[in-house]
Amino acid sequence: MIEIGHVTRKFGAAVAVDDVTVTAPGGAITALVGTSGSGKTTLLRMINRLIEPTSGTIAIDGVDTRTLKPFELRRRIGYVIQGDGLFPHRSVAGNIGTVPALLGWDRPRIRARVAELMEMFQLDPAVYARRLPHELSGGQRQRVGVARALAAGPRVLLMDEPFGALDPIIRLKAQDDLLALQKRLGTTIVLVTHDMNEALRLGDFIAVMDAGKLLQFATPAEMLVRPATPFVEELIGTGDRPFRLLALAPVSEIVEPGTAGGPPVPATATQYEALASLAWDGRSAAPVAAPDGTIVGIVTVTGLLRHAARPR
Amino acid sequence: MTPVGIAFRLLVLVLMVAFLANPGLFEPLLLPLTRNGAPAIYVQGDLVALTLNHLAIVAMATGAATIIAVGLAMLVSRPSGVEFLPLSRSIVNIGQTFPPVAVLAIAVPLVGFGDRPALIALFLYGLLPIFENALVGLTGVPAAVADAARGMGLTPRQILFRVDLPLALPLILSGVRLSAVIALSTAAIGSTVAAKTLGEVIIAGLLSGNTAFVVQGGLLVAGLAILIDGVFVAAERFAAHRVGALQLRTA
Numbered sequence: 001m002i003e004i005g006h007v008t009r010k011f012g013a014a015v016a017v018d019d020v021t022v023t024a025p026g027g028a029i030t031a032l033v034g035t036s037g038s039g040k041t042t043l044l045r046m047i048n049r050l051i052e053p054t055s056g057t058i059a060i061d062g063v064d065t066r067t068l069k070p071f072e073l074r075r076r077i078g079y080v081i082q083g084d085g086l087f088p089h090r091s092v093a094g095n096i097g098t099v100p101a102l103l104g105w106d107r108p109r110i111r112a113r114v115a116e117l118m119e120m121f122q123l124d125p126a127v128y129a130r131r132l133p134h135e136l137s138g139g140q141r142q143r144v145g146v147a148r149a150l151a152a153g154p155r156v157l158l159m160d161e162p163f164g165a166l167d168p169i170i171r172l173k174a175q176d177d178l179l180a181l182q183k184r185l186g187t188t189i190v191l192v193t194h195d196m197n198e199a200l201r202l203g204d205f206i207a208v209m210d211a212g213k214l215l216q217f218a219t220p221a222e223m224l225v226r227p228a229t230p231f232v233e234e235l236i237g238t239g240d241r242p243f244r245l246l247a248l249a250p251v252s253e254i255v256e257p258g259t260a261g262g263p264p265v266p267a268t269a270t271q272y273e274a275l276a277s278l279a280w281d282g283r284s285a286a287p288v289a290a291p292d293g294t295i296v297g298i299v300t301v302t303g304l305l306r307h308a309a310r311p312r
Numbered sequence: 313m314t315p316v317g318i319a320f321r322l323l324v325l326v327l328m329v330a331f332l333a334n335p336g337l338f339e340p341l342l343l344p345l346t347r348n349g350a351p352a353i354y355v356q357g358d359l360v361a362l363t364l365n366h367l368a369i370v371a372m373a374t375g376a377a378t379i380i381a382v383g384l385a386m387l388v389s390r391p392s393g394v395e396f397l398p399l400s401r402s403i404v405n406i407g408q409t410f411p412p413v414a415v416l417a418i419a420v421p422l423v424g425f426g427d428r429p430a431l432i433a434l435f436l437y438g439l440l441p442i443f444e445n446a447l448v449g450l451t452g453v454p455a456a457v458a459d460a461a462r463g464m465g466l467t468p469r470q471i472l473f474r475v476d477l478p479l480a481l482p483l484i485l486s487g488v489r490l491s492a493v494i495a496l497s498t499a500a501i502g503s504t505v506a507a508k509t510l511g512e513v514i515i516a517g518l519l520s521g522n523t524a525f526v527v528q529g530g531l532l533v534a535g536l537a538i539l540i541d542g543v544f545v546a547a548e549r550f551a552a553h554r555v556g557a558l559q560l561r562t563a
């Protein structure tokens with residue numbers, strides 16, 4: 001849990017972050033979203049004290065960050081930036097092992113940890129451990145960057161537009177990997193993005209910033225349904241809002257009793273996927289299959305559309 | 313380095329070793345450059361000893377210039393040392409703009425004749441290229457890399473020694489190469505104040521009107537310069553490859 005209390009940061013007369021109070025819940029992904037220059041990076045970098053707040057307090061799991069030396073604090077917090085920032089003169093293994101080495105782990109332990117992380121990020125140690133960053137693809141470099149940030153098992157991970165430099169397909173894959181990883185490790189993640197789609201896709205919670213101020217902190221569904229200000233509404237984009245809402249919930253939430261023909265829809269699929277499938281087949285209803293294959297009911301176009309409508 | 317470049321440098325090395333081991337072999341080539349039956353090969357001093365001393369003077373002066381110039385660049389490239397940048401720049405610039413001959417003239421009354429005034433002149437003359445290159449290298453670390461290093465919890469000292477210096481190494485080596493090559497030719501002037509360098513051979517040739525001496529002294533210095541340059545170019549390319557910046561230079 002990261003508690004940010006009345007934090008302000010000024011650069012000269014300009015206020016980059018203006019009296020922000022927000023708590024990023026532990027073990028969840030909080031997406032920090034806003035237009036360029038809204039103060040996201042400044043707020044993120046105050047968490048690991050790359051920037052010191054002009055005023056206000058920040059506590060991680062109840063501990064005020066000012067009670068630690070900055071470099072000690074940073075060794076406990078994973079940090080990933082756009083364009084990866086890998087050390088060009090260090091091998092993949094050397095890069096991933098950076099923080100464990102700083103923490104004084106012995107060599108066999110570092111080596112084992114590096115191998116474990118490389119496996120986790122689908123990088124065969126036999127092939128890639130000795131490679132230099134310039135000998136990797138963009139997607140591989142990005143994964144090494146995340147692996148490096150996680151090397152010492154931090155409970156908190158800060159990510160500043162980590163997928164910004166990736167092309168769309170690799171980006172989707174990287175986002176999925178991050179979600180799976182976060183589920184597995186339970187890391188508290190704060191992820192900065194200027195892309196509301198990414199925030200909706202990745203965030204358990206979304207914090208919207210504009211001109212240094214926090215406009216809204218909410219779950220993705222809440223934010224879609226009840227944007228706090230016209231600016232938040234604009235950021236979300238109203239054109240495909242119903243579909244985004246459907247994309248956030250699984251079919252299992254709106255199963256109706258009854259029977260229907262045709263191939264079943266998995267209960268774990270999103271409602272958006274179910275609607276797409278029904279629309280494409282020209283069906284008005286489909287059976288719903290639980291993960292074990294049993295049919296648990298049906299999902300109907302009417303039911304889906306009811307769920308996509310603005311709540312009153 | 314191209315295969316032709318390597319072959320050329322090997323040839324230079326072989327010719328130099330052959331000449332120093334047995335100058336007599338080359339007498340027929342140099343004889344046409346002499347007049348009135350003057351000797352074609354310099355025998356007043358030991359050519360091997362002169363060559364080694366020439367190299368030693370250059371190595372010491374360039375080594376000292378490297379330590380001082382890189383040290384200064386390290387200092388002024390840190391946030392706490394930025395204020396010393398103009399001063400440091402002035403110092404190394406004066407070293408470069410003051411002609412070595414003038415430095416020799418000033419140094420002799422202070423430290424006497426011999427190798428010492430030459431060392432001082434070469435040292436001062438060698439500071440600038442090393443300083444400027446080191447500064448560009450140390451301050452040119454990509455922003456994302458510098459940011460990651462800090463964010464990962466490296467201390468300022470660790471950032472300097474583990475990130476900035478290794479990444480600046482190719483450029484630093486390139487500065488040292490420039491200084492060393494310039495010093496090799498400049499060292500010859502040191503013989504005017506009795507420094508034991510190959511300049512002695514050239515000066516002897518000039519004084520006695522013996523072109524053969526001038527040519528063999530000049531060629532030995534040029535040969536050394538070519539070889540030293542080659543060694544540094546190879547080292548730079550190796551270092552640049554390590555930092556993934558092979559495209560930096562292809563010479």
Ligand SMILES: Nc1ncnc2c1ncn2[C@@H]1O[C@H](COP(=O)(O)OP(=O)(O)O)[C@@H](O)[C@H]1O
Pocket residue numbers: 011014015016034035036037038039040041042043
């Ligand atoms: N080191 C700095 N010095 C001066 N102004 C800065 C500095 N860092 C950020 N700013 C300013 O603070 C504001 C917020 O910047 P930033 O946090 O980087 O925004 P974002 O990450 O949302 O794009 C911008 O107006 C930016 O120009």
Ligand SMILES: [Mg+2]
Pocket residue numbers: 040041042
């Ligand atoms: Mg930013």
